[in-house]
Structure formats: C-alpha cells, structure tokens
Amino acid sequence: MMTNITLGQYYPVDSPVHRLDPRVKIVLTLALIVCVFLAHSLIGYALIFAFIFFTARLAKIPFKTVLKGIKPLRFILILTFVLNLFFSTAGNDLIRIGSVRITDQGLRQSVHYSLRLLFLVMGTSLMTLTTSPIMLSDGMELLLSPLKKLHFPAHELAMMMSIALRFIPTLMEEADKIMKAQMARGADFETGNLLARAKAMVPLLVPLFVSAFRRAGDLAMAMESRCYHGGEGRTRLRTLKLTKQDTVACLLVAGLLLLIILEGMLLPKGWLL
Amino acid sequence: MSLELKHVTYTYSAGSAFQATALDDISLTIEDGEFVALVGHTGCGKSTLVQHLNGLLKPTSGQVLLDGQDINGEGINRRELRQKVGLVFQYPEYQLFEETVAKDIAFGPKNQGLSADEVDRRVRRAMEHVHLNYDKLVERSPFELSGGQMRRVAIAGVLAMEPKVLVLDEPTAGLDPRGRDRILGMVRELHREGTTVVMVSHSMEDVASLATRMVVLSHGRLATQGAPREVFKQRELMAEAGLDIPEAAKLCQALIARGVPLPEDLYLQDELREHLAQLWKEARA
Amino acid sequence: MASSELLSVEQVSYAYEDNPSPALKHIDMKVKPGEFVAVLGHNGSGKSTLAKLLNALYLPTEGRVFVCGMDTADEDRLWDIRSRAGMIFQNPDNQIVATIVREDVAFGLENLGVPHDEMVRRVDQALETVNMTKHAESAPHMLSGGQKQRVAIAGILAMEPSCIIADEATAMLDPKGRRQVLTTVQRLNRESGITVVWITHYMEEAVQADRVIVVSDGEIVLQGKPREIFSQVERMRELHLDVPRMTSLAHELRGDGMPLSEGILTVDEMAEEVSRLLCPSN
Structure with missing residues (x-):
C-alpha cells in the first residue's frame, strides 16, 4: 500500500514562506537566480547564503533538507570545480607541477561556477520545498496567462x-x-x-x-x-490573492538584489576572489 | 497439501508515522481439499492475508507453513511456491499484457520452464476449465474480449500453472449475474476435481452455497471460523464484523420468532424450501 | 413532447462507429420529474449507452433525446443539458479530476464560470449534503470507493441538477460503499425531488426504485413496478438477471403448492405470509 507518498520534494508544514503566493515565489526565485549571477565576490555569495539560510529557517525546513537537493548534483558540482580548476589557462600560476597548472583565475572561476550552481539548486529547492506542486502549477498558469494571446x-x-x-x-x-x-x-x-x-x-x-x-x-x-470546455470563461475556486507578506517578501528580495548590485559596483573586482 | 498460518502478524510501514497493523496474530490451517471462504469488511486484512499465502508478503512476525515447511525460510524456491499456491488478484483482467490469449495464459507455465508441448497442453486445459473456446479465442487479442471473458482468461493464466491451492480475491467483483454465475460455477468444479480453494468474498449468498469452511476477519483479527452453518448462527458476531447473513437464514430466524417450528440453523435456500414445503404438507393434512 | 416529462427518449437507435449492429434499437422511454427509475440489464445490453445519450455525451444515430425539454442535439444548449442531467460513472477513480476533494466538487462550477463566492457556497453545501465535509481537504486517493462516489455526487449536486444519471455507480464498490451511495441518492430523490436514473445490474438496487426498465440486446424488454417485474421469475432468468432471493423462494414454494402471493420481495413480506399460512392461529 503506497497511499502515503509525498510528491516531489514538497515539505508540508505551515510557515510564512509556505503561505506566500506561488506567483511571488516563482518571480522571487528568478530574482534570486539573477542575484546569484550578479554576485562578484565572496561577500555577495555570503549575502545570498545568509538569505537562503534564513528563509529556510523561516520556512521551518531543516537546512539539511535543503542541502539534500544538492545530492543528485554532487558529481556535476565536483566536475565543474575540477574542470575549471585544471583547464583554465589564463592568469598567473599558483601551482605548477609538470604540465598541470593551477592559475589564480582558474581558482576564481572554479569557485564562482560551483558556488553559482550550488546556490541555484538551493534557491530552487527552497521554492519546491515550500510550494506544493499544484500551487506551483497554478502560479505558472497565472504568470503565463498573458501569453495566451499568443496561443500559448x-x-x-x-x-x-x-x-x-x-x-x-x-x-x-x-x-x-x-x-x-x-x-x-x-x-x-x-x-x-x-x-x-x-x-x-x-x-x-x-x-x-x-x-x-x-x-x-x-x-x-x-x-x-461536467461541462469542461477548456480554459475559456472558467472561474476558479482556488484564487490567489497578494497579501502583505508577499509585499514584505518582495521588498526583502529587492533589498538583497540592491546589495548585490552595490557590491558589484563598490568593491574592486577580484577583492576576496 | 496443507497451508498453516502460525501467529501471523503483519504491520505496514513498520517504524514510520503511518504504521498500521493489518493482521494481528492470525493462526489458521487450510487442509487439502477444503473450500475456505475468507470474509470480512473492507480493510479487515483479507487481501493482506491472501498475499501471505504465496509469499508475496512476509509476516512481520509468525510463520506461514506449506506442508510443515516455512515458505519464507532458507532454500525455498519462490517460483515453485507460487506455482503450488496460485493467487488470482482482484480485477485480474487488468494484468493481461500479451498479444494473444494463448501467450498470456502461457506466461505462468513458461516461467516454470516447461516444454512447449506441455505449455500448450496446459493452455488448452486451463481454457477448458474456464469455459473458453480454444479454437475460437486462442489467437485473439485478450484486449478485444468482453469484460467477463477477459477475467476468465486471467484466471486461466493462474490455472495453467496447475496450482494445488487456488486463492481467489473477490473473483466476481464488478461482474453481472451471468458473469458471476460462470465464475462461481467454474470454481465449484475446480474444487470438486480436488483443488483446494481459498476465496475472498463480500457476498454471503455466494459463500453460503460454496464454502466448506468460513474464516471471518475483523480489524485484522480472526473473529471466528467454522462451517457456514455454525458461523451464520452467530448473528451478533457477524454484525459486529460488519457482515450480513444469507436471506434464507434471516427468513428462518424471522419465522422461528413468529412461532414456525424450524431448526434454527438453516441458511440454504433449498433446505429452507424443503422444510417449508414439508410443514405446508403437514398443515394441510 | 409533453412538458411534464423530465427525460424523453423518442425512437432512439445508436450504433457505435466500429460496430455495424446497433447498441440500442428504437428505444422509447419517458421519465417524470421526481421519479426514481432503475434500468436493469446485463453487460453489453446497451444500458450504459443509454446513460450516455441522456447526458449528450453521445448523440442518437436515429431519433431524439430531450432533457428538460431541450434536444440533446442542440449544441447551443449543451452546457445547460449537462448541468441539468448530471452523471456518475462506474469507476470511482476515473471521474475525480482535482487533487483535493473540495476542488473536485467545484470542477463543474468552474467550467460553468460560476462566480467565486457563489461557488464556495454551493461546494460547501454539496459536501454537507453527501456527508463529506470532514474530508473536504483530503486527497482523493486516500478515500474509499464509496466516499469517492459521494464526492462525485457532490460534484454534480453543486451544479444544481434536475436529474442524476448513475451509470453502474456501485459496480466497483464493497457492500458498505454500495449502501452509502444508494442511500445518498435515494435521500436526494426523496428530499430534494431530484429525478434519478439508476443504471445497474444489481437487482437489490432495482427493487428500491419506483419503476424498473429492463434492457436486453439494445431493446426495452420489460417495464413496470419492481413487484411486477421481479414476479416474472422465469422471464428474468432467461434474461440472465437475478430476482430477489425471497421472490424466487416464493416462486418455488408456489410450485410446491403453497399459495403465496406473487410479488413478494423482502424477508419481512415472506415471513408474514408464510407464518400466516403455517400458523393460522396467530
């Protein structure tokens, strides 16, 4: 009897993060991904990590569970790190043994790429952990509905x-x-x-x-x-309404984004990697 | 060949939050040549119990013995075991998969590693048993047949392994009266020819006319067992187990309450008819 | 057609595309508002086809079907017809669309574009009526067969139908589920005056109807009150249909010379008559 299967990764508890509008969560996850790619230094990454860590706290999800999302990707992560480390030739040598060289830029790149990948996975799992698949599909439908005009x-x-x-x-x-x-x-x-x-x-x-x-x-x-005839003229029992919490969440992520942009502008390139 | 359950307990998802005891200390013996009806309300553990009989489920504690040998012990050939104890699931027609009726029925015997001739002989015999015309149907796709025919093909697929014990989990579920009567007639015949039968059923009327012994389960426990005549007498216990009794037994009790001199344990329509006809004859004389 | 009929089937034949022999042949059938009509027949008799014609899922090859005076062939009235004549199917699993009970009940209303507040009201009421309020937030796969069928009934009730067509709605249920579903529908029929067409092969269920229509080989072969139908023991056996145990026992005892009346259906009726014959003193 498999009547108690949980689908996907959804972690069913009640928390302010769980209660957020799925549309907002999707958009904010995208914003977080932008942050990850804009981050220039370890300070930026530290900010992102702190954000993810505290969001998980707020969502009452053990951080271990968030890390579990990385497990299937661990080989790719290691591969990304190793390939970048040994095969980028630009920059100054840090270590050189025979034909094997590790350059400062190579190290920088491998750290950057692996951290990006890491935070990408953690950010998106945070979304799927706090949003049930059905809410996720609802959110997607509503976000994509402007595209209906283009027959999407x-x-x-x-x-x-x-x-x-x-x-x-x-x-x-x-x-x-x-x-x-x-x-x-x-x-x-x-x-x-x-x-x-x-x-x-x-x-x-x-x-x-x-x-x-x-x-x-x-x-x-x-x-x-039961009179189903496609999406036209359909109303919904489950409606999504934006609440104050959604606004707060948006402001928080906007703040993070701002910090990351400032970090990119203010700190000299290469500072702390 | 006898099957014996010794203190069998089975717990689903043991250790997790969803832990549930499906069977609780069940001990019973199924002797050679018996027709045992396994009855109880939905969720009483019937379907879990039958899956223990051929080792698909292993007891959490306790033993299942086939001729004195633990079927979950070392050195037991599972294929051989499942060939000896044939299990027909509920809605077995949903398990058909081959291109032709013949191939589907042959699946079991082929897994036994029998020769092509022997497999063919068994397919023929099994189709005979379920009253399907070999020449007309053997090359047809099972998916083109009617619902009742599909069910019979699926049952033939188990019969073709020539099991000593045939276990059927609600073989008539969803069938119309004609389909139901065909299946029950067929099971009765198999029993007469010497196959030991264990049948799970919701219909006390069907059980009344077929079974030599009834096993009543309630909430995972053995509520009572015995000949139908003995079991149907225990009205309160049956009601507690969420089960009906045959209408003939109800009528018999209603008549006794109204002062008609009848033995109190009648449950078959035919015997009740005989008694009533006799009483009528006497009353007129 | 006369306006007093809720459903009217007029000279309807229906043939499936891949099968030259028609599934239904020149059927005439009328159902009055508030009636509970059982359609009895074995598998392949055409009774399911008939059900699908009453909900405009199929359109007749010949003849016409009217639901509340609307011709099912009239495409403009399609949603109107389907919301007036709601349908429950055999397999409890295959008619539940949504992942949560409450949302499934709302499905029909969503399709009809019912405004949100009205929808909430109707959904809650429908769940209450079928006694499923406490399962409103459950996932359908956690429910029993009987509960699933009651959810399906609620989904139809929410559309405020005039008529429920149940196409072997109890065939896959256990005795308890079967009772639950039948009593729910009977209650709706009695208390809310909803017309019921109950398609089945279980005679126990047909016994409780106002009227029984027996279908065989695509034709209506018998029609009348349950008592009239089931007292024709030999005819019903020819049609491979069951008669109530008590009816057949009475039939046999009549053969043994006991003057029991025809049309005995229940244990109580039988006990009454037999004891009167055998113990006249009481």
Whole structure:
C-alpha cells in the first residue's frame, strides 16, 4: 500500500514562506537566480547564503533538507570545480607541477561556477520545498496567462499537470498490484542482467499503459459530462490573492538584489576572489 | 497439501508515522481439499492475508507453513511456491499484457520452464476449465474480449500453472449475474476435481452455497471460523464484523420468532424450501 | 413532447462507429420529474449507452433525446443539458479530476464560470449534503470507493441538477460503499425531488426504485413496478438477471403448492405470509 507518498520534494508544514503566493515565489526565485549571477565576490555569495539560510529557517525546513537537493548534483558540482580548476589557462600560476597548472583565475572561476550552481539548486529547492506542486502549477498558469494571446496553452499545461498529480498515486498503487500479480505467475523482476530485467518489465508496463489509457478515456468523458470546455470563461475556486507578506517578501528580495548590485559596483573586482 | 498460518502478524510501514497493523496474530490451517471462504469488511486484512499465502508478503512476525515447511525460510524456491499456491488478484483482467490469449495464459507455465508441448497442453486445459473456446479465442487479442471473458482468461493464466491451492480475491467483483454465475460455477468444479480453494468474498449468498469452511476477519483479527452453518448462527458476531447473513437464514430466524417450528440453523435456500414445503404438507393434512 | 416529462427518449437507435449492429434499437422511454427509475440489464445490453445519450455525451444515430425539454442535439444548449442531467460513472477513480476533494466538487462550477463566492457556497453545501465535509481537504486517493462516489455526487449536486444519471455507480464498490451511495441518492430523490436514473445490474438496487426498465440486446424488454417485474421469475432468468432471493423462494414454494402471493420481495413480506399460512392461529 503506497497511499502515503509525498510528491516531489514538497515539505508540508505551515510557515510564512509556505503561505506566500506561488506567483511571488516563482518571480522571487528568478530574482534570486539573477542575484546569484550578479554576485562578484565572496561577500555577495555570503549575502545570498545568509538569505537562503534564513528563509529556510523561516520556512521551518531543516537546512539539511535543503542541502539534500544538492545530492543528485554532487558529481556535476565536483566536475565543474575540477574542470575549471585544471583547464583554465589564463592568469598567473599558483601551482605548477609538470604540465598541470593551477592559475589564480582558474581558482576564481572554479569557485564562482560551483558556488553559482550550488546556490541555484538551493534557491530552487527552497521554492519546491515550500510550494506544493499544484500551487506551483497554478502560479505558472497565472504568470503565463498573458501569453495566451499568443496561443500559448497556459491553462492546458496547468490542467495536465494537475491531472498528472491527481493520478500519480493511483497509478503507483496500480503498478504495485500488477507487479505482485505477475510475480504470482512466476515473473521475476529482480534478477538477471540488464536486458533480461528490461524484458521482465513488459508484463508490468503493458497493463499499466493499457490502464492509463482507459483511465484517460474515462476521465475525458467524465470531464465533458461536467461541462469542461477548456480554459475559456472558467472561474476558479482556488484564487490567489497578494497579501502583505508577499509585499514584505518582495521588498526583502529587492533589498538583497540592491546589495548585490552595490557590491558589484563598490568593491574592486577580484577583492576576496 | 496443507497451508498453516502460525501467529501471523503483519504491520505496514513498520517504524514510520503511518504504521498500521493489518493482521494481528492470525493462526489458521487450510487442509487439502477444503473450500475456505475468507470474509470480512473492507480493510479487515483479507487481501493482506491472501498475499501471505504465496509469499508475496512476509509476516512481520509468525510463520506461514506449506506442508510443515516455512515458505519464507532458507532454500525455498519462490517460483515453485507460487506455482503450488496460485493467487488470482482482484480485477485480474487488468494484468493481461500479451498479444494473444494463448501467450498470456502461457506466461505462468513458461516461467516454470516447461516444454512447449506441455505449455500448450496446459493452455488448452486451463481454457477448458474456464469455459473458453480454444479454437475460437486462442489467437485473439485478450484486449478485444468482453469484460467477463477477459477475467476468465486471467484466471486461466493462474490455472495453467496447475496450482494445488487456488486463492481467489473477490473473483466476481464488478461482474453481472451471468458473469458471476460462470465464475462461481467454474470454481465449484475446480474444487470438486480436488483443488483446494481459498476465496475472498463480500457476498454471503455466494459463500453460503460454496464454502466448506468460513474464516471471518475483523480489524485484522480472526473473529471466528467454522462451517457456514455454525458461523451464520452467530448473528451478533457477524454484525459486529460488519457482515450480513444469507436471506434464507434471516427468513428462518424471522419465522422461528413468529412461532414456525424450524431448526434454527438453516441458511440454504433449498433446505429452507424443503422444510417449508414439508410443514405446508403437514398443515394441510 | 409533453412538458411534464423530465427525460424523453423518442425512437432512439445508436450504433457505435466500429460496430455495424446497433447498441440500442428504437428505444422509447419517458421519465417524470421526481421519479426514481432503475434500468436493469446485463453487460453489453446497451444500458450504459443509454446513460450516455441522456447526458449528450453521445448523440442518437436515429431519433431524439430531450432533457428538460431541450434536444440533446442542440449544441447551443449543451452546457445547460449537462448541468441539468448530471452523471456518475462506474469507476470511482476515473471521474475525480482535482487533487483535493473540495476542488473536485467545484470542477463543474468552474467550467460553468460560476462566480467565486457563489461557488464556495454551493461546494460547501454539496459536501454537507453527501456527508463529506470532514474530508473536504483530503486527497482523493486516500478515500474509499464509496466516499469517492459521494464526492462525485457532490460534484454534480453543486451544479444544481434536475436529474442524476448513475451509470453502474456501485459496480466497483464493497457492500458498505454500495449502501452509502444508494442511500445518498435515494435521500436526494426523496428530499430534494431530484429525478434519478439508476443504471445497474444489481437487482437489490432495482427493487428500491419506483419503476424498473429492463434492457436486453439494445431493446426495452420489460417495464413496470419492481413487484411486477421481479414476479416474472422465469422471464428474468432467461434474461440472465437475478430476482430477489425471497421472490424466487416464493416462486418455488408456489410450485410446491403453497399459495403465496406473487410479488413478494423482502424477508419481512415472506415471513408474514408464510407464518400466516403455517400458523393460522396467530
């Protein structure tokens, strides 16, 4: 029984950050990303780190959980660091052993790139940790809705997202059941080489697809019978309203952005890296 | 071949916040040639229990013994075990996947590593058992068949492994009366031919006419077990377990309350009819 | 057509594109406001096709279907028709669209463009009516089958329909869920006067209807009060349909010479008559 699956990374607690309007969170995350790319020195990065750290605090999310988002990317991070460190040739040598050189600019670049990547991941996971997937898709729909005039299917995408979220637990339960049923007929999903295992998936995947298509057909009919006809003229039960907290959040991020810009202008390049 | 559950307890998601005990200290024996009906309200643990019978789930504590041997012990061949104890899940037609009926039914026997001739023989026999016309249907896609036919193909897929014990989890769910009667008739036949049957059912009427023994579960515990005649007498216990009793038993009790001299444990329509016809004859004479 | 009918099916035939033999043949059927009509038939009898014609999901190949006086072929009235004749389907999972119960109930209203405050009022009321208020914020996959079907009913109620068409809405439920769903719909029929077309293959459910229509091979073969229909034990068996246990027992005992009346449906009725025959002193 897999009835208690949490979807995505969402960390379900109640906090001021969780309560922010998803539109605001998406925009502010973008702003944070801009900050990350504008930062010039370790001071800038320290500011960004402090911001992320305190936001996580405010969101009642253990910092460890935020760091978990980095785990799948750790090889890329290391790779970014190592490649930049050893393969940039500009600048003055710091260390030179045979043909291997590490330059000051190489070190600077590798630190910059890895930190950027690090904060990028932490910033976006902060958003997905504090925003449920359905709110996220709502926020995206509303932010993208001006593009509807250009025939961009904002409503359709959001509806698809919502239906996918609705049916993922159902299909996972079903997959579990089909798997057991095939095991009862002697199917083996666990042993054998890669090819054998891939072949063993057929008795699981075919019924799962058949069922997904059947469900899709049924659902389409049920939606039509409840007068669904696309996004036109639709009203919503769940409406998003900007609150004071959203304004405060915007001001805070605007402040951070300002500081980062000032840091870039005031501090001499290369100061503290 | 006997199946024995010894103090089986099963806990879902043990140790997590969602921990839930699905089975609580269940001990029971299923003897060779029995027809055991497993009944109880939804969520009583029936489906969890049947998955213990072929080792799909392992008890959190306790043992499942097949002919005295622990099925979750060392050196047990799981494939062989699942071939001996055939399990048909609820809505089994949702597990069909092959291009043809023949190939789908052959999936189990092929996994057993049988020869092509033997597999073919088994497909034929299994289709005979579920009353599907071999020549007409064997090369058809299972997805083109009617719902009732698909279910029978799926059951044939388990029968083709020639299990000693056949376990069915609500085999008639969602079928219309004709489909239901076909499946029940088929299960009755298999039992007569010597297969041990364990059937999960919501319908006390079906259970009444088929089972040699009933096992009643309530909230993960064994509420009672025994011959249907004994079990249906315990009206209060059945009501507590959220279960109905057959209408014939209800009528029998209603008539006794009105002073009609009937034995108090009648539960089959036919026996009640005989008694009433007899009483009528006497009353007129 | 007469305005006193809520649903009117006039000489309707329907054939699926990939199948030359029609699923329904020249069906005539009328349903009055406030009626509870059960449509009984085995799988493949055409009863589901009939349901879909009543909600304009299908349009008749021949003949016409009217819902509250509106022709289902009239495209301009489509949303009107579908909100007047709400439909519940067989599979509880495959008709819930939203990730939260409350939002699913609102789905129809969102499509109709109902203003927000009005929507909130109607959704809360509909959830209350089907006794699901305490699950309003739950995820649908955490509910039982019977609860899911009640959510589906609430979704239709919110649209304030004149009629509910249930297409085998209990076929995939356990006995408890089946009872819950049926009693909910019966209550709506009695208390709010909502017309019900209850499509099923369970005779126990048809017994409770005002009128039963038996469909076989795309045609209406029997029609009448439950008592009239189920007393035709032999005919029902020919049609591969169940009759109530007590009706069939009474039928058999009549064969044994016991003068029981036709049309016995329940244990109480049977006990009453049998004890009167066997213990005349009481």
